[in-house]
Amino acid sequence: MIRLAILSRLLHGLDSANRFMIEPLLRLEPALRDRGVCFDAEHPAGVLVDVDPPPGFTSSQPVVLLDRTDGATLWWYGTSQVHLARNWLKLPQVRGVIKVSRYTNTRLYNLPWAGAALHLHKIYETSPAAFPDILPTSVPEVTEGDLQKIVLGYGYWAFAECDRLAEAKIDVDAPRALDVFCAACVDYESPMLARHRQLAMEAIQQLRHCRTITGWGRHLAHATYCDLMRQARICVSPWGWGETCIRDYEAMLAGCVLVKPRTDFIEAEPCMDERHYVPCAVDFSDLREKVDHILLHWYEYRPMRIENRRRLLALRKPEALADRLAALLKQMFERE
Amino acid sequence: MNPVPSIPPDDKARSWGSMVCGTPYPPYGIGSPYPPFPPYGQEGTPVGSTLPAEARPDTIQTPLLDVEETPGASAGRPLRVIHVGPNLYRAGAEQWLIDLSRFLDPRRLQIVRNVVTNVSWADPAFIADMRIPVEIGQAESVHRAARECDVLLSWGVGLNHWLSEERPPLCVVVAHTEAAWSRGQLAECSKVFDHVIAVSESVKDAVCQGYPTTVIANGADAARVAASRPAQVVRQAHGFAPDDFVLGFVGRFAPEKRVGVLLEAVARLPRRFKALLVGWGPQRQTLMDMANALVPGRYAFALAREYLGDYYQSMDAVCLVSESEGFSLAMLEAMMCARPLILTAVGSVPSVIKDRVNGVIVPGDPASISGAAELLDRHPRWARALGAEAKAYADEFGHARRMARQYENLMHSLWCTKFGNGHAHGSKT
Numbered sequence: 001m002i003r004l005a006i007l008s009r010l011l012h013g014l015d016s017a018n019r020f021m022i023e024p025l026l027r028l029e030p031a032l033r034d035r036g037v038c039f040d041a042e043h044p045a046g047v048l049v050d051v052d053p054p055p056g057f058t059s060s061q062p063v064v065l066l067d068r069t070d071g072a073t074l075w076w077y078g079t080s081q082v083h084l085a086r087n088w089l090k091l092p093q094v095r096g097v098i099k100v101s102r103y104t105n106t107r108l109y110n111l112p113w114a115g116a117a118l119h120l121h122k123i124y125e126t127s128p129a130a131f132p133d134i135l136p137t138s139v140p141e142v143t144e145g146d147l148q149k150i151v152l153g154y155g156y157w158a159f160a161e162c163d164r165l166a167e168a169k170i171d172v173d174a175p176r177a178l179d180v181f182c183a184a185c186v187d188y189e190s191p192m193l194a195r196h197r198q199l200a201m202e203a204i205q206q207l208r209h210c211r212t213i214t215g216w217g218r219h220l221a222h223a224t225y226c227d228l229m230r231q232a233r234i235c236v237s238p239w240g241w242g243e244t245c246i247r248d249y250e251a252m253l254a255g256c257v258l259v260k261p262r263t264d265f266i267e268a269e270p271c272m273d274e275r276h277y278v279p280c281a282v283d284f285s286d287l288r289e290k291v292d293h294i295l296l297h298w299y300e301y302r303p304m305r306i307e308n309r310r311r312l313l314a315l316r317k318p319e320a321l322a323d324r325l326a327a328l329l330k331q332m333f334e335r336e
Numbered sequence: 337m338n339p340v341p342s343i344p345p346d347d348k349a350r351s352w353g354s355m356v357c358g359t360p361y362p363p364y365g366i367g368s369p370y371p372p373f374p375p376y377g378q379e380g381t382p383v384g385s386t387l388p389a390e391a392r393p394d395t396i397q398t399p400l401l402d403v404e405e406t407p408g409a410s411a412g413r414p415l416r417v418i419h420v421g422p423n424l425y426r427a428g429a430e431q432w433l434i435d436l437s438r439f440l441d442p443r444r445l446q447i448v449r450n451v452v453t454n455v456s457w458a459d460p461a462f463i464a465d466m467r468i469p470v471e472i473g474q475a476e477s478v479h480r481a482a483r484e485c486d487v488l489l490s491w492g493v494g495l496n497h498w499l500s501e502e503r504p505p506l507c508v509v510v511a512h513t514e515a516a517w518s519r520g521q522l523a524e525c526s527k528v529f530d531h532v533i534a535v536s537e538s539v540k541d542a543v544c545q546g547y548p549t550t551v552i553a554n555g556a557d558a559a560r561v562a563a564s565r566p567a568q569v570v571r572q573a574h575g576f577a578p579d580d581f582v583l584g585f586v587g588r589f590a591p592e593k594r595v596g597v598l599l600e601a602v603a604r605l606p607r608r609f610k611a612l613l614v615g616w617g618p619q620r621q622t623l624m625d626m627a628n629a630l631v632p633g634r635y636a637f638a639l640a641r642e643y644l645g646d647y648y649q650s651m652d653a654v655c656l657v658s659e660s661e662g663f664s665l666a667m668l669e670a671m672m673c674a675r676p677l678i679l680t681a682v683g684s685v686p687s688v689i690k691d692r693v694n695g696v697i698v699p700g701d702p703a704s705i706s707g708a709a710e711l712l713d714r715h716p717r718w719a720r721a722l723g724a725e726a727k728a729y730a731d732e733f734g735h736a737r738r739m740a741r742q743y744e745n746l747m748h749s750l751w752c753t754k755f756g757n758g759h760a761h762g763s764k765t
Contacts, residue, residue: 177464183472205449205469213463215455216473224458231460 002037002333005044022050022066024158024321031322037329046095046333064332065089065097066153070242072101072266073117074109074142074150082115086140089149095332098153101244101268108265109142118265119243123192126283131192151328152269156246157253157312158321164226165253166316172255172305180204180291181232181256183215183225184240184247193240196282200238203284207291229254234294236260236280236287244268252276252308257294257301259287270315276308414444415747418485418504420451420478422492424470425459426616427588428665429491429512432535435557435665437468439740445747448485451477453493461641474498482507487747494524506530506751511549513662514542514683515592522547531750533743535663536684550746553684554663555739556730561669563645570650574612574636581609581713583678583705584651586644586666589617594700596626598655601705603630609709611635614647648673653712653719657700658682671730674723678708694725 006022025032025048029039047059050066065088069075074085074097088094103109103118113121115138124131156162182204188194201214213228220228229235235251237260244263251258262279263272270276280290294301314320423430437447450468463470471477478498482488488495488504491512499507509529511518514536522532522543532549534540540549568578576582583602585595595613602611611631613623616639627635640647648654654670654677661683670677677695679685689695696712698704712719 177460187476201471205471208448208469211464211467213458213470213472216471216477219453219472219474220455224455227460228458228463231458231463 001033002330003040003043003045004037004329004333005041005047006039007047007049023160024154025066025325027160028318028322028325031318032326032329035322035326037326059093061093062095062333063091063093064095064329067097067099070100070240070245071117071119072099072103072108072243073114075117082139086142086146089142089146090140094149095335096149096151096328098151098328100153100155100242101266102147102150102152103265104267106142106144106147109147115139117241119239119261119263120190120192122261122282123196123239126281127195130195151332152267153325153328154315154321155244155249155268155270157249157316159246161222161246162249162253162316164222165229165250166313168226168230168254170230170253170255170309172302172309176231176233177211178213178228178232179210179295180207180212180234180236181214181228182236182238182247183213183220183228184238185217187217188240190241197238197240199284200236200287203287204236207288210291210295226250226254229256232256233298234259234291236284238284239263244272248272248277249312252305252312255305255309257305258308259290259294270311276304414442414446415486415751416484417445417447417487417489417747418449418451418481419447419468420453420481420488420490420493420495422452422454424452424455424462424472425457426462426465428662429510430462430466431665432510432512432554434465434467435555435560435736436740436743438557439555439735439737441740441744444744445487445740447489449481451481453478465641486751488528490525490529492521494521495528496524496526499528503528506747506754508533508747508750511535511539511543511662513660514539515660516543518662519543530754531746533746537687538683539662552739552742552746553688553733554665554668555736556665556668556672556734557736558672560642561645561648561672562643563649564643565646567646567649570646574638574650576610576612576636576650577608579608581605581652581709582612582650583609583709584612584614584647584654584675585656586614586640586647586654586669587617587656587664589613589615589619589623591619592660593617593656593658595619595623597657597700597702598705599623599627599630599635600702601655601709602634604702604706605709607634609634609706609713612638612647612651614638614640614644644669645673648675651675653678653709655705655709656680657698657705659700661685668730668734671726671734674720674727676712676719676722677726678705678712688729689726692722694722694729696722 032038044061046062046064048064048066067074074089075082089097108114108118111118182200184197184200186194186197186201188197201216204212204214215225229250233256235247235254235256235258237245237247237251237258239261243266248258248260258277259280260277261282278290278294280287419433421429421433433450440447447468449471450466451471451473453474455472475498478495479502482499482502482504485504486506488507489510490507491510495507507529508531509522509525511522511532511534526547532544532547534544534549534551535554537551540551571582583598585598587593589595599611602609611627611634613635624637638647648670654675656664656667656677657680658664659682663684667677667679667685677689679689679695679697680700681697685697689697691697696708698708
């Protein structure tokens with residue numbers, strides 16, 4: 001039995017609204033115990049850390065970081081924490097980082113812009129004149145050894161927030177009232193992300209031949225949001241702080257065709273490539289073309305929709321998730 | 337707010353205050369030069385910012401509106417309208433928006449977006465019919481709408497708070513009902529709107545006093561009342577026999593519609609009088625319980641999205657006894673289907689229905705409704721004549737196409753009055 005303590009912002013009551021990363025573990029506690037992993041704050045053999053470690057925090061015991069942040073890049077709470085995240089990754093007692101996704105190779109972590117995030121750079125490239133100059137960030141380099149420490153744990157599909165759509169009965173052949181749906185915040189601190197998301201919304205609104213709904217901000221109750229998604233054929237999902245987000249998985253669970261900017265520079269679990277979503281341009285300039293193709297070939301997207309939902313449901317099963325996490329934790333904590 | 341200025345009687349027909357476009361028998365076609373289509377997009381004609389509330393054009397001098405033509409429609413850019421409303425489910429005002437957008441001439445007026453501010457429930461069938469891009473949002477979305485539109489068309493949303501700093505070039509608010517809350521809603525927009533459209537004279541009288549107002553009567557889309565099956569087949573499907581007298585209702589099951597009174601009326605009548613209630617709403621379950629208690633085995637409920645004519649034609653009379661109303665689309669639809677109507681004198685009813693000529697006006701209590709139903713049952717030829725009269729009216733004045741032309745004309749006239757021939761913000765050309 002591996003006994004682990006959790007140093008968690010959530011458990012310390014500091015950030016109870018943010019359930020990222022720790023929530024699936026807590027939901028699986030009995031199943032993990034059955035598989036030889038338990039949580040024991042008194043006599044831990046290792047520590048799971050899901051907060052930015054407090055200054056001066058040291059641990060004589062092995063540590064696994066639960067990186068709560070979105071996407072493949074390494075940062076905690078924004079670019080100001082990139083140094084911290086990378087330096088922690090290099091500490092010998094840090095056995096690994098469990099993340100939702102990672103870049104496919106070290107080069108992508110070490111590009112001049114990767115200190116912020118590669119997808120932000122891609123947004124910047126679409127119209128550099130629109131954004132203020134942002135200097136490349138100098139950050140500690142990620143080595144091959146560091147990359148090996150980054151492990152794909154689970155995506156947003158594992159969170160309770162997806163329960164409603166996962167448990168819903170979805171008839172992929174039922175008529176759908178909406179053609180295109182997207183609900184997203186556009187008031188990001190990053191001007192690039194704000195612009196990127198606004199472009200997505202505007203591109204949808206330009207689809208005058210389609211039945212579209214765009215939800216700007218968080219004005220939709222979750223139940224209504226899920227209902228609308230179930231009524232939609234296509235869900236457009238722009239990037240946020242991360243390249244993937246919960247919306248991607250909700251769309252797949254709801255039986256929508258997911259359209260998002262081409263995101264082939266990350267690895268995620270489960271993998272996301274053109275078998276699972278329809279890539280569009282970063283500035284959504286080809287959205288009409290993509291949407292028209294999907295609507296005109298709706299039946300041909302049926303296998304994709306069925307398979308997307310099926311594999312997420314399979315991954316979400318508590319036994320499957322517990323098997324995977326227990327194996328990951330054992331591998332990391334038993335590693336010398 | 338400016339008081340409505342007094343207008344000499346002879347000039348009333350030429351002012352917005354006189355409701356030239358909403359009278360039940362409007363003087364359409366009187367050789368009326370229509371205001372020339374404004375040459376939007378002309379360069380060098382800066383117009384400046386929006387007018388303060390005190391300077392609203394409540395005395396626009398305009399010729400009579402001609403609803404038959406859309407002259408000059410190709411001469412310039414259409415006005416871009418963004419609608420702001422509260423709901424994403426089907427009720428009268430939402431159906432009005434669908435019908436309006438469907439029949440607007442896109443060369444003159446385009447509803448480019450529907451901003452919905454309060455989505456507590458979304459009706460998939462309604463969404464499917466709404467062929468306007470829908471945006472769900474609040475302050476930010478309304479601000480953007482104000483920036484990006486030529487005309488902000490709104491109802492049911494308090495705009496004062498959201499648009500205190502940023503007003504749209506032209507804002508028109510629609511008063512859809514004579515109920516007291518409608519007055520409150522107008523007050524909550526009073527700092528923003530330039531003009532009010534009342535859907536009937538009674539709405540104007542009840543809630544628009546003191547505001548520059550034009551009456552544009554609602555219109556209905558005749559395609560919605562198409563029938564797909566013979567009436568007898570529909571009646572049979574709902575368990576009604578050929579000699580039953582079916583008293584029907586089509587609409588939202590809400591308290592102000594007083595559908596329960598219809599059931600009470602049927603309960604007072606012989607067993608062959610039955611009720612067919614078509615619609616949806618918060619009172620559905622209550623009404624089903626009530627029907628089961630009052631008229632067991634003598635009622636049917638139905639949900640209908642299309643081919644409403646199937647349902648109207650299976651009714652021997654349509655009963656609309658709301659406590660308040662604006663301009664009932666169900667009334668127009670029933671008239672289009674030549675159904676005899678039993679109505680209370682609310683909303684547009686007094687100006688559209690001539691008692692016992694094209695409908696029967698009742699006080700609205702169960703006894704009066706059952707009395708009217710018995711009368712129609714005893715005099716079937718008269719009932720058919722009522723329906724024929726009603727249909728004649730609806731065919732002439734009730735179509736949404738007429739309504740759309742009037743909205744186009746009003747918007748353009750308001751625009752010309754406010755901005756002349758120029759453009760409020762040239763970037764939209």
